[in-house]
Amino acid sequence: MESVERNDTLNPLTRELPQRVSDRIRDIVGERGILTDPADTAPYLSDWRGAYKGKAALVVRPASTAEVSGVLALCHQEGIPVVTQGGNTGLCGGSMPDASGRQIVLSLNRLNRIRNIDAANDTLVAEAGCILADVQNAAREVGRLFPLSMGSEGSCTIGGNLATNAGGIAVLRYGNMRDLTLGIEVVLPDGRIWDGLRGLRKDNTGYDLKHLFIGSEGSLGVITAAVLKLYPLPTEKAVAFAALPSPEAAIELFKHLRSLCGPRLTGFELMSRMSLDFVLRHMAGCTDPMAEPHPWYLLIELTDSSPTANLRELIETGLMGPLEDGQVLDAVIAADEAQAAALWKLREGISEAQNFEGPSIKHDISVPVSSIPGFIDKASAALSNEIPGIRLVCYGHVGDGNLHFNLSKPPDSENADFRAQAGRIGRVVYDVVAQFTGSISAEHGLGQSKRQDIVRYKSDLELELMRSIKGLLDPKAIMNPGKVLPD
Known part of the structure; x- marks a missing residue:
């Protein structure tokens, strides 16, 4: 029987990881790059809501792309699963390790440099661990706008935004994260580094590889930096709050304002009365x-961005006709920034x-904008x-077809009984989404919560192609196992 060297025994601090492997990782990232104390690792092993929890052999925090490369090369060689984590603000469990204790959490929060800002080219190069709000501020300091915006922008990271192809409140005008990204730097599962940090708006030299990794939730490689698009900084804003009789009226108003205001229409957010009642x-x-x-x-x-745009007058003009014909029941327009913030x-x-x-029970779905009223009517009736x-x-974000279709329990029902029906309720909602050729995940990704559901809503060929790409880039299946792809 072959003897086992002492440094191949299990490290008590790192669960299933051989001591020699943890020692080599420590050599790559240094003492600051490894967390083992339970008090230090706890924030990395539970999502922000406490909905998903896991265990990890190690929490590793590389400080450079070269260190990410070294860690992945070692994990690829040893067959160690890796779960990449950004700000840990996701809603589908995509950045959580499983319960086995055999996986490594690779946190990118030390990769947090703004590498370059080119105001003339309207681009900014940010590392994956940069907080979204910090990127917004860096752009603002040179008189530019990075338009991705969402409730978690003070804690979510650029890497997580890329991994989930994040959306937010300005997609109507500026697009998703995929639309805001010109180039990326990626460490492949075997440790090789692809430098695709090109700030080009035109590059027709074959397959656009960055789109394989954006939205892949860390299942194909680790995005370590990105070239992001910047825009002129808006100098004028107008915010209105309008009451409507129906979602149909909302779509009619959207068409009317889109024609009148063009690209100035930046946000168009629908909410039900019950949503407002809760707030x-x-x-x-x-x-x-x-x-x-x-x-x-x-x-x-x-x-x-024009100081003479007269947006308040424009929005007043846009609402006047619909108010007169009953498509809009009432409306208020913010008089200043404080009132605008209160409405938001x-x-x-x-x-x-x-x-x-x-x-x-929350659902992040999308359907064609024109189908929103029909979806709401049909899904509401089916659930009732x-x-x-x-x-x-x-x-x-009704202007881009994305609804957060969330259900709260009946007041007289038990919490556990309601939670137990999540799968059945999800099937009802997603079946209606499919009838309107929509998506069961508009901006939150699949993670672990929705990966089995896609079997019902994607074709066999689509799943086969997804698995083929995964097999090509990650043949040992070490990257974020148990996420995105169904069993």
Whole structure:
């Protein structure tokens, strides 16, 4: 029988990882690059909601692309699974290790440099661990805008935004993260580095490889840096809050304002009355801007970089006709930045406010903009038949077809009973999404929560192609196992 060297025994601090491997990782990243104390590793082993938890052999925090490369090359050689993590703000468990204790968490929060800003080319090169808000501020300092914006921008990272192809509140005008990225730097599963950091808007030299990695949730490689698009900094803004009788009226108003305002229409956010009720009930400092309740609401934002754009006059003109013909029931326009922020707080507080109403089952879906009214009607009716008394908290970026279609439990039901029905409720919602040729994940990714669901909604050929790409780039299947692809 072959003898086992002492440094091949299990390290008590690193669960299933041989001591010689943890020693080699320590050599690559240094003492600051490894966490083993349970108090230090705990934040990396639970998502921010506490919905997903896991164990890890090590939490590794490389400080450079070269260190990421060294760690991945070693893990590839040893067959050690790697779960890449950014700001840990995801909603689908995509950055959580499993319960085995055999996986390494690769945190990129030390890769946090802004490498370059080229104001003339309107580009910024950021490392994957940069906080989104810091990138926004860096762009603002040179008179530019990086337009990706969402509630978690103070803690989410550029790497996580890329991994999930993040959306947010300005997709209508600027697009998703995929649209905001010109080039990326990627460490492949075997440790090789692809330098695709090109700040080009035209490059037709074959396959556009960056799109394989953007949205892949760390399952194909580790994005370590990106060239991001910048835009002129808006100097004028107008924000309005409008009450409507129905989602159909919202779509009609969208078409009207899109024609009138063109690219100035930056935000167009729909919310149900129940969504607003929850915010008014639970979020301090929020007040109803209307004198009486209405079925549906829109938050509308126009922006422009011209100081003479007269956006307030433009939005007043846009709302006047719909108010007269009853498509809009009431409207208020923010008089200053403080009022605009107060109106946005009504929209941004919905997710947190819903938590006070007990357990909720949340769906991040998209359908064609024209299909939003039909989807809401059909899905609402199906759910009411399935679970009488279920409460619909529907809101989202209606201008790009993305709804957060969330369900709160009936007031008289038990929490555990409601949670137990999550799978059945999801099937009802996703089947209606499929009827409207939509997507069961608009901007949150698949992670571990939705990866089995896609078997029902993607073709066999599409799944075969996805698996083929995974097999080509990650033949040992070490990158973020148990995510994105179904069993």
